[in-house]
Amino acid sequence: MTEPATAPVATQTTSRSSLLASFADYAEAQRLVDRMSDDGFPVEHVRIIGDGVRTVEQVTGRMTRAKAALSGAAGGAWFGVLIGLLFGLFTSGVAWAWMLLLSLVIGAFWGAVFGFAAHWTTRGKRDFSSVMTLEARRYDVLVDGAHASRASKYVLR
Structure with missing residues (x-):
């Protein structure tokens, strides 16, 4: 299981939101929010923000x-x-x-x-097929400031 890249608890990022945790991949951030939801946390106050977005093209094969x-x-x-x-x-x-x-x-x-x-x-300039996706370098899980202290317990697990 991938550990969070950084896990500052209740660090102020804006006047209204606090950074709960940062992850290297989206699945880890999604798991955290899912765990919070399963425990009854009001997840409508949580956001997952991708930072450093880039395109990734996966070549799927030769095109004839x-x-x-x-x-x-x-x-x-x-x-x-x-x-x-x-x-x-x-x-x-x-x-x-x-x-x-x-x-x-x-x-x-x-x-x-x-x-x-x-x-x-x-004329042979693109003889391959591919799938283009967006990917972020980091995924931050943010929570509204009013719920930051309650949300911080989920990072410690």
């Missing part, structure tokens, strides 16, 4: 034209199903199922075409 077309086909199929369901409101019986299937196929086809074309136009 085939993968781009497949990804585009999947997205296009979902869009096609949505359109098919909307048009299906005006049909009944077997025609409804055919409308849905036809919309799915058309959506998948055009999704694949546009996915392939979008990747092809980059």
Whole structure:
């Protein structure tokens, strides 16, 4: 279990809030607030503030034209199903199922075409897929000044 980076108790940060603890990752700060909530502390007076926010890009794999077309086909199929369901409101019986299937196929086809074309136009400048997230260097748990003394007991555990 990660220990708090620093754990000053009831240090004044603003005229209304006190720093309860600082953590290196969000999960630890969340655990503290969850423990406070479980004990009946009025957590509506608690804030978790991320300091030093940065973007982190996790590379998930190589992107090829085939993968781009497949990804585009999947997205296009979902869009096609949505359109098919909307048009299906005006049909009944077997025609409804055919409308849905036809919309799915058309959506998948055009999704694949546009996915392939979008990747092809980059000319190899970005041949990988990734997921972008925000991350903070430190997570401070602050509590309203009126509740600071009661909240300080949670850091000592």
